[in-house]
Amino acid sequence: MDSEMEPMYLPEVEGYDPPGERGEEIRQMRAAGIPIPQLLHLLAFKPDRTAPLTAFTQAALRGPSPLSPGQRELIAAFTSRHNQCLF
Numbered sequence: 001m002d003s004e005m006e007p008m009y010l011p012e013v014e015g016y017d018p019p020g021e022r023g024e025e026i027r028q029m030r031a032a033g034i035p036i037p038q039l040l041h042l043l044a045f046k047p048d049r050t051a052p053l054t055a056f057t058q059a060a061l062r063g064p065s066p067l068s069p070g071q072r073e074l075i076a077a078f079t080s081r082h083n084q085c086l087f
Helices: 020-032 038-045 047-062 069-082
Strands: none
Touching: 020 038, 038 047, 047 069
């Protein structure tokens, strides 16, 4: 479990070693001592169930919009900060 983040009380999820790109991302963050966002654990645990959420997020941040992707990222970062959530 990541020492700097509050546990989400789902040890099976946080302790899961996922395969693929998402798993490699988690392993690199862990090796570098970077706190792993709890959402990343959830997305990696059951990717077949979380793929639609990932696709929605990418479409919202990168799809057609009067706002640039940078502006949308800034809004997301501000909202996360306001909610005291790591972005």
